[in-house]
Amino acid sequence: MLFMTASPVLNSAFDITTVTFISSLIILSVLSLCFIFHLRFKSKSVPYLQNFNSLWTVRFLLVLFIFLWSVVELLRLPFFRRRFLSPYIPSLEVYQQANLCKLSVVLTLGFFEPAFLVTLLFLLNASIRKKTPNDAWAITFVFFTCVPQVVLHGLLVFYNPLGNQVPAFLRQTSVVLENNTVLCTYPFLNSVVFAAFSAAYCAWFLFSCWRVLSLVINKGLRIRIYGLGSVVLVALPLQASALAFTVLWNPEDGIYGVVSLVVFLGAFCCAVTGEGILVIKPISDALEAGGHSCRWTTRRQETLPPERKMEEQDRDSVVDLEGVLLRG
Template sequence: MFFIAPLSFLDPATFDLTTISFIVIILLLSLLSLSFIFHLHLKSRTSHHLQRFNSLWTVRFLLVAFIASWALNELLRLSFFRRRYLYPFLPSLTSLHQSTLCQLHALFSLGLFQPCFLITLLYLINASAKNRTPHDYGPIAFLLLVSMPIFFLHLFIVFYTPFKDELPPAFNQSYLVIQDGFDNATVLCAYPLLSSIAFSGFGIGYMLCFLFSCWKVASMVINKSLRIRVYALAFTIIISLPSQVIFLGLSGLWRPDEPAYSVAALVVFLCTFLCAAAGEVILVIVPIADSLAAGGVSRWTGEPLKMLGDG
């Protein structure tokens, strides 16, 4: 009897509601970030000192856009959201359609939006160590080009299910259909283990590049507050990204209808949430707020400010 009450927290709807709450938070943070980006962009037109800091406004916009897209894409994974909010407006949403939504979620989450915002975040870190100011739209083409290989790899894994007959179902399974009744079925989304392995490979390579870039930027930064921001961002990434990779692998041990899988999926989501929130706060909101408050000029030297993420 003592253990009955705690088990209620393992209800799948509880995990879905928790995920939705954090999705709302990251979307609000993204809106705040966009307001800072566009405010700086407009103000830089009349302020010469802010123009250099505004040079990467398109890259910051891309970072926020990828994060917001990742958050919205996470809604597709939640059976509670599909049943409660999509089905009333789309009553023709069959199990087959929901299965396709799960496949799209797996493709865009691990194959596009998260790799893209992580690569964009790394680009902003590297831009802090350079003195030259890049063109507005050149970085966008570069970032999209770099992101394409992992996207096409996940596209092949999710929709063409390689080695389907040779491997256990978990390696290719992006959804599970549970028949609740004669005409009623619940579709649960899953992370294909092959997609998790592909993302793990990306994560290992990314971590090496990220740590090198943070070390390079930290060695150049004299300002103590900027150094703290670099360390805070590095600490968040090196804790969250490996944890996500570990729990992505562990999720393959259970079926999507098991409570343990829901716990693993929630941890995977929260790890990505922390990376996204840290990126928006440290590389967008705080440096733009500092630049606007100081007018883009150092109060001590009279020179243009050098901010984290400034090209």
């Protein structure tokens, strides 16, 4: 993703930095999956945790989309392809690498990133609903929202419906260097489509954050929503702007590598914040709250004095309210 051929030292440093960020995101995604399945298995033996586990499929989709986006971003890196793929698979021809760049544009800008952003928004909106949305409805909503994006990006990259009316440098997806190294680029037309999606998404996300904050009374939850909103509403427009500016430089230029890094970090920050606030932290709180509640069984509560019953019912109602807010 970073193409700084002017200085091998800088090129290696930026490549290694990018691979490090992606590797850390993959590790975080695996950790998030462990949290999701741990809560899933734990809820089978602890009925109280079933309330917190209602949206495990949607959380799983969020993490899966982020994981797949990370893998595709790795494949964009010439450094990664040379270092880790070449020893195990035959060398790809130039046209095959160019097709890989086309596919990566469609998958990252057209499907995986919009998909995890829409899933993140769905979880945020689900946190204030009185009734937990059905998993099938959630999956249908995410996929039908992203299908127009991936179709449009695919048409622009593979079929070029505008023909020769648009200059080639506005729709190129890769550049071939003298040593047959293929550098992936971001087509300007696809960047415009992603910018339009980002603008609509930010407006929808801002409205959803306002609705959630109007109902949340817990200080800790308000801080999380403020943190999530701040990161998404800053990182996503910054990423869309950086995508548009990539057309001003050649992939061989050092400044192109810096702008590409900004593009990557925009999506990276949204992914890390989404997993941390909407997956790991809620599940961690649910397991902690469930651990305390497991010490009281239904049979034991039946033998408690009326005063103790009222106290525990009040305590459970407070925890259940937190649970509804933590589901998202």
